[in-house]
Amino acid sequence: MECKCGRSPTGKCIGWHGLSDEDYKKKLKEYQAKNEKIIR
Numbered sequence: 001m002e003c004k005c006g007r008s009p010t011g012k013c014i015g016w017h018g019l020s021d022e023d024y025k026k027k028l029k030e031y032q033a034k035n036e037k038i039i040r
Contacts, residue, residue, distance in 0.1 A: 003010075005017040007024055009031055016024055 001013045003013045007016040008014050009028065016027060019027060
């Protein structure tokens with residue numbers, strides 16, 4: 001399902017629409033750190 005709120009880094013809905021701004025920023029940093037490790 002497509003992300004309609006624009007928060008998903010994948011473009012697919014992953015349930016981040018319900019997060020507070022603070023929680024969203026935390027999840028995004030975690031996601032980016034995890035994916036950076038995969039790329040290296």
